[in-house]
Amino acid sequence: MLVDINSIIPQDGSYDFLIEKFGEEKIAKRYEHIYSMIKDFLNQKQYADKAAISVVNLNHVIIDYFVDIYRLKPFQDIILVNEAKIYAYLSYWLLRHKPIQQFVIDDEDIVFINEEFVTDFILSNVLKELSDYPLIGECRGQVEEFAKTMRYYFQYRTYTPQSIELMLLSFSAGRGLQYSIDNQS
Secondary structure: OOOOHHHOOOOOOOOHHHHHHHOHHHHHHHHHHHHHHHHHHHHHOOOOOOEEEOHHHHHHHHHHHHHHHHHHHHHOOOOOOOHHHHHHHHHHHHHHHOOEEEOOOOOHHHOOHHHHHHHHHHHHHHOHHHOOOOOOHHHHHHHHHHHHHHHHHHHHOOOOHHHHHHHHHHHHHHHHHHHHHHOOO
16 A cells, blocks of 8 residues: 655645656655665664654655656656666665654664664665575675775765765676676686
């Protein structure tokens, strides 16, 4: 069951162009997907008793994401947005609007809960094709270092949707290069 689009998009008409361009169903599905991922994250990390999803903040994430994509498509002459761009722009707005709000005061473990979620969100994307293959030895350490550095970057460095997209494309290029090396005849 899809969330009511009227609960995401303000009813003052200022964002009607998003509904016209993307449709209610696509916007609602993106909202539900992110909401579900955050809820799963909170449960898996056992943070559900320390933090909650701010629906208002998540609404802003979804609106700002679709506004950016709306602007990018004609500017970059894009018909279909690639996966790296989707994850980069969603990640950026998740980091900016911080839809996960802690309600336990003075818990050091969840100070950077949104940054932790976005790191996991991105890793779920870049590692999804590798789920059938266990990481071994040094490779596991390299991926763990990548995750640790990414989280640190989101906590303390300046980032943009474009820098996040470049990070995702670089990861993909590295995988492609390694695949080419491994399959030389």
